[in-house]
Every structure is written in C-alpha cells, then in structure tokens.
Amino acid sequence: MLGISPANNLDIFYDEYLFRDLEFEELLTSFRGVLMHPGEAIARVILIGPPGSGKSFLLDSFQEQIKISHIINCKSNIQLNCVTIDCQNLDSSKTVVYEIIRKIDPFFKASLDECQTAELQYILADILNDREEALIIIFDNIDTLVTKEPEEVNSLIYGFQRFSEGKNSDEPNLFSQILVAHNIDFLQELDDSVFRRVVTDVIPFTPYNAEQTFQLLSVFVKKNIRKKITEETIWFIAMISHGNMRLAIELLERANLISQKNHHILILPEDVRQANTKITEFKLTKQMIKDLPVGEKLLTLSIARRFQSNSKAFINFIDLPSLFFSICEEYNMLKIARYFSEILNNLERIALISIHNVQKEVIITLADISAADLVIYLEKEYKQKRRDNPYFI
Ligand SMILES: Nc1ncnc2c1ncn2[C@@H]1O[C@H](COP(=O)(O)OP(=O)(O)OP(=O)(O)O)[C@@H](O)[C@H]1O
Numbered sequence: 001m002l003g004i005s006p007a008n009n010l011d012i013f014y015d016e017y018l019f020r021d022l023e024f025e026e027l028l029t030s031f032r033g034v035l036m037h038p039g040e041a042i043a044r045v046i047l048i049g050p051p052g053s054g055k056s057f058l059l060d061s062f063q064e065q066i067k068i069s070h071i072i073n074c075k076s077n078i079q080l081n082c083v084t085i086d087c088q089n090l091d092s093s094k095t096v097v098y099e100i101i102r103k104i105d106p107f108f109k110a111s112l113d114e115c116q117t118a119e120l121q122y123i124l125a126d127i128l129n130d131r132e133e134a135l136i137i138i139f140d141n142i143d144t145l146v147t148k149e150p151e152e153v154n155s156l157i158y159g160f161q162r163f164s165e166g167k168n169s170d171e172p173n174l175f176s177q178i179l180v181a182h183n184i185d186f187l188q189e190l191d192d193s194v195f196r197r198v199v200t201d202v203i204p205f206t207p208y209n210a211e212q213t214f215q216l217l218s219v220f221v222k223k224n225i226r227k228k229i230t231e232e233t234i235w236f237i238a239m240i241s242h243g244n245m246r247l248a249i250e251l252l253e254r255a256n257l258i259s260q261k262n263h264h265i266l267i268l269p270e271d272v273r274q275a276n277t278k279i280t281e282f283k284l285t286k287q288m289i290k291d292l293p294v295g296e297k298l299l300t301l302s303i304a305r306r307f308q309s310n311s312k313a314f315i316n317f318i319d320l321p322s323l324f325f326s327i328c329e330e331y332n333m334l335k336i337a338r339y340f341s342e343i344l345n346n347l348e349r350i351a352l353i354s355i356h357n358v359q360k361e362v363i364i365t366l367a368d369i370s371a372a373d374l375v376i377y378l379e380k381e382y383k384q385k386r387r388d389n390p391y392f393i
C-alpha cells in the first residue's frame, strides 16, 4: 500500500480497489487540497449508496492511508488526522462530538448532561489547535441520526463549518467532513443554506452487479473460507444477494457453519438456502405455500426435489417442462401439464423461484427456502389430501 509521503506528493496515494477505483479517485480529487495542504483547504463530500456497496470499506482504507502517511503541512506544521464515527450506534449529535473527542483524546471525560454540542465542538477545536492537527470527520450512516434529530444534525454540520467561516486568516481550517448515507433523501431534512456555503461533492456508489459480486466473493473465499465451494454456489450467492456485499459475505459465512454442522464436504446450495431463510426477511409463509393452486404446488415440488437430490444451484429452463410432466404423471394430474408456462410465471411472481438469463441460457433457482423442507411439506400435504379425498390424486 502506498501513501502520501511527508513531502506531500499526492500522486502516490493509490491502492487497488476492486470495482471501486473510480469512487476512490473521486474522493481523492475532492480532498486534493486538504491532503496537499492540511489546515488550509477544507472539503465536504457525501457518499451515497445502498447497503453493502463498499462505502465504509473504501473509507476505512482512506482513513488508514491518511494515518500511515503522516501528512504534514510543511509551512504551518499542521498534521492531517481522520476519524470515523458510526452515527448508527449513537443517539444524539452531542454524543457524536463526544465520541470524536474521545477518539482524539481517549482520556477526555465530560458529563454530557452538563454541556452543549457547540461547547464540545469548541473543546474539540482547542484540542486540535494544541496538537496542531486538522481533522477529516467521517460521519458514517449519518441518515440514521438525521431521522432521530434533524435540527441537531443541521447544527452539528454547520457548527464544524463555522470554524472556517469565522476565523482569522492566520488560523487554520480545522474541519473537513464526509457524510455517508444510503440515499440523498436525508438532505431534505437539513437546511439548504448549510450546503450552499461549502461546495459539497456527491459520490454515488451503485450496487455491485452479479459478476462483480461473484469476483469479490471468490477473492473472499480464497482468503477466508477453508471448506470447498463450487463456482456455481458462489454464483448462486452472488445472484441472491443483489449487489449487497455484506449480505453476500454473511450468507457465505453462515452457509459455511451450516455445512460444517451437517458434515458436508462442500458448502452446498442447500446450506445457502437454509442460511438465507434465517437472514433475509422471509417473504413466503407456510400459509402462502398451502394456499397455492395444485399446479403451482406440483411444479414447486418438482423443482424442490431436483435441488434436494443434487448439489446444483440452478436448473436449466429447458429441463423443466419434462420434470413437470413427470410429476403431473406421478400424481395423475396430466391435464394441468399444459399450463406449465402460466404456472411458472406465477411462481416467479410470488418470488418462490427466480429466473435469470446467464450467457444465453435461462436458469431457474430457489433461494429463500430449503428445498428439503419444501419437499417434506408438500409431499406430506398431498398424502393428507389423498386420505381425505380419494379422487384428488
Ligand atoms: N470492493 C470491495 N472489495 C472487497 N471487499 C468489499 C468491497 N466492497 C465491499 N466489501 C466488503 O463487503 C462488506 C460490506 O461493505 P461495506 O461495509 O463497505 O458496505 P456499506 O456500503 O458501508 O454498507 P452500509 O450502507 O450498510 O453500511 C464489508 O465486509 C466489506 O469489506
């Protein structure tokens, strides 16, 4: 990893960020002045992007590089520091400032009931002046704090900016800010005028696509997972995590544990399904499956049986009509076989299965529920119906 030398050469501040190089470069461009001349320029940037799109990941690295690079302004001797505050875990702007101070001076103590946010900001400024430091503050997940107390967040942001507006020309510019949120909506709660005074760059993070998630996961597997996992299963995780790398990693790690518990040699798609049922908001209830028409139930059963009996994550679309045909035959329901397409669409509509186009092939997958559980449930239900109604099957 490279960093800015004490001589302040910005051009070597670069690392390889898989699929996030562009965002990192944009961040560096916005902070160019601050990185070159700490204490002189200030900057403010907003990073927006959905969960698991790599915002905190990139900023951790940005902060780390600033720390190891010891960036000092050779004229004023001011050194650049950077702290990250996860606003998600804090319940007020006051505690945010308190936590920032504690990151700079771990021995600092104050009774929060007895002081105001602005007072703490002045204390922080004094500490920085004493230490001859300028600070980049990363407010991660600022949107969660805005939801709790929009007015106070407004004063918090403006409070830090005011140190630059009201100072003498020989005093340093102390505070730059990075605000991180899932989308730009939080700005609507804040006062426009705060944002008019300082140029604020916005860097959007789009979700990773399935191919990128697959590649990031493959790197992660190589580094962190000892158990074997096929490329197909990694693809499966990549597809069902919809570009959310946090979800992808969590699915993989949980599937790894489930696989160990079940003494599987590999991490199987079925382990991933079981992990997924636990961590995603499960959209399908037992009742919904119970209420499905018979054709939908039979197609679900044929898909679930196929997934239960092998370690594949996907079924090729062209294999599906014959699978459906044979299950209709098995249950003596051949007359519904001709509604195959309609039934398949219905299953996709209620998200019981999903259909993907990959390299000119259409593939079907089942992600939210264990195939084995589905088979047990549906076969049991048919047996009961057979008992109750001899004409049903
Ligand atoms: N480009 C990447 N290279 C390697 N790992 C990554 C990359 N992007 C994300 N990750 C990993 O994915 C996980 C989630 O990423 P991260 O925490 O940065 O998401 P986020 O955008 O901050 O999400 P949230 O808005 O929910 O906080 C982390 O473990 C992170 O290390």
Ligand SMILES: [Mg+2]
Binding pocket: 055, 056, 057, 140
């Ligand atoms: Mg984050």
